[in-house]
Amino acid sequence: PGxxxxxxxxxxxxxxxxxxxxxxTAGAPARHVCEMLVQKTHALHDDSWSLVELHQHLxxxxxxxDHESVVEVQATWPIGGDSRFVFRKNFAKYELFKSSPQSLFPEVMVSSCLDANKGMSHSELIQNFLNSGSCPEIQGFLHLKEVGRKVWKRFYFSLRRSGLYYSTxxxxxxxxxxxxxxxxxxSNVYFLTxxxxxxxxxxxxxxxIKPYKARSGTKGLKLFCSDPAAASPGQPGAGGRPELSTEPSLPESGHDSCFLPQRSMSDNTLVAMDFSGCTGRVIENPNEALTVALEEAYSWRKKTSHRYSLPTPGQGSLLSTTIHRTQPWFHGRISREDTQRLIIQQGLVDGVxxxxxxxxxxxxxxxxxxHQQKVKHYLILPxxxxxxxxxxMDDGQTRFADLIQLxxxxxxxxxxxxxxLRHYCTCVAL
Structure with a gap:
């Protein structure tokens, strides 16, 4: 015991x-280890830090x-292998629990065939399941690579309390x-890097899906992939990774037709307010709300026009073009591919x-x-x-003294x- x-x-x-x-300690949970690392690296403490189990050769x-014992996980690794723990941000860590039940269990993937549920709306059905402490049956198509074969086949899967099934x-x-x-x-569910x-x-x-008893090699691994349109938090075996999504290669642009402003899920709970009077009021007219936003942008520029009051314009220009290098959200000359990889690793959550x-x-x-599980790129021009x-970013319509202000x-x-912008990608040196 000792x-x-x-x-x-x-x-x-x-x-x-x-x-x-x-x-x-032998029973130290992952959350405790993350807190220790945050203190040792003097990183900004928040709930998005996580420990990632990485098997590089696989x-x-x-x-x-949070509750998993780090020592017990390490004990399952093959001796002399290249498995490791990685300390990184994961902004999607708790996003699954912040989502509405309707987005967690999409209507097309939830079974409502029971006679008792006939006539119920989708939201009523989900709420009924949650109130009873049970989980609805989730179903959908997945590509499966059969053991010992190189080909992938598409099957209709059903996730039930008793296990995962597919239809023949x-x-x-x-x-x-x-x-x-x-x-x-x-078993544990892993993302294929x-x-x-x-x-x-x-x-x-x-x-x-990797069974606990599968110590090394690909033997025992059950491999899946889904179609892009089906990738969602409710996907069977998604393993808490609703953020696994990429986008086709798009040109870096400041104002592209495919990037028209849309409200994110987090913005839907917000309303435009006017605080110019003695009391605040809700702005219900969309045109008035847009006018106020533009005036606020102008006020922002005017308020900070003397933010860096320097003797000569040359010195001001030099500071404006270098001051952002001290910021944790600035990653220098990182490639587009590395940017995609970093944001995907740290969580495809709106605002990362x-x-x-x-x-x-x-x-x-x-x-x-x-935004909406896709990485978009906006060109900033001096x-x-x-x-x-x-x-x-908009041909001079909105101007900023430096990137920090932007x-x-x-x-x-x-x-x-x-x-x-909600969460900036960052890395810490251990």
Whole structure:
């Protein structure tokens, strides 16, 4: 008993490859280890820090649950392997629980065939399940790679309390056609980091079920992928990774037709207010709300026009073009591909962003932003008028003295963006 409870040494890596060895108690949960690392690295403390279990040779990773024992997870790894813990942000960690039940269980994926539920609306059906403490049956199509074969086949799956099943005859759920496939209570669900490269997945939305007893190698892995249109939090076996989504390569642009402003889920609960009088009032007229937003943008620029009052314009221009380099959201000359990877790893949640140097425009910058599980890129161009340098994303209609002002403004106001900036991607050195 004494040896079992003795402190254990674990090694944790950061995304830049640096690592730190730590001594933890045998039963230390992942949340406690994250809190220790936040203190040791003097990072900003919030709930988005997470420990990721990464199996590099298999191309698998998963975010540890808060309660999981880190030492017990490490004990399942093969000796001498390249498995490791990675300390990183995951803004989607609790997003699943913040979503509405209707988005967690989409109507097309929830079974309501029981006679008792006939006539119920989708929201009533979900609320009925939640009140009873049970879970509805989830179903949908997934691509499956059968054991010992290279081909992928599409099956209709049903996730029930008793396990995961697939139909041998179309979408039939007749007991004769349902084939038992896996017990999720005895397995972990991992995201495939290089699905197409390692496993030849037909789409980018891939994951696998790995039984506890599968120590090493690909034996025992059950590989899946879904069609892009089906990727959602309610997907069977999504394993808390509703953010697994990418977008086709798009040109970096400041105002593209495919980036028309839309309200995000988080913005739907907000209303425009006017506080110019003695008491505030709700602005119900959309045109008036837009006018107020534009006036606020102008006021913002005017208020900070003397923010960096310097002796000469040349010195002011130099400060404006360099001051952002001290900010945690600025990632320098990072590539578009690395940007996609970093934002996906840290969670495809509305408002996750970073700013980087443009690879196509030597003087420009790019604001990369996640919205509706897609990463969008907005070109920021410097310009000059009457010797005064400014930055803009909309051909000079809205101007900012520097990138810090641009980011701070869009953390409060959506502007031309589809949502406000909420979480910046960051990495810490261990």
């Amino acid at each position: 040896a079992a409870s003795a402190p254990q040494v674990i090694k944790v890596f950061s995304e830049d490859g640096t690592c730190r060895s730590m001594e933890v 191309g698998l990773e998963r975010c540890l649950e 005859k179309g979408t039939s759920k007749d007991p004769r056609h349902l084939q038992y496939f896996a017990d999720l209570n005895e 290089h699905g197409k490269k390692h496993y030849g997945t037909p789409t980018d939305f891939s994951f696998c 962003f970073l700013v980087r140097e443009s690879q196509r425009n030597p003087k420009g910058y790019v604001l990369s932003l996640c 310009s000059e008028e009457e010797g005064q340098l400014y930055f803009t 980011v701070e403004f869009h953390q409060i106001n959506r502007g031309i963006l589809p949502c406000k």
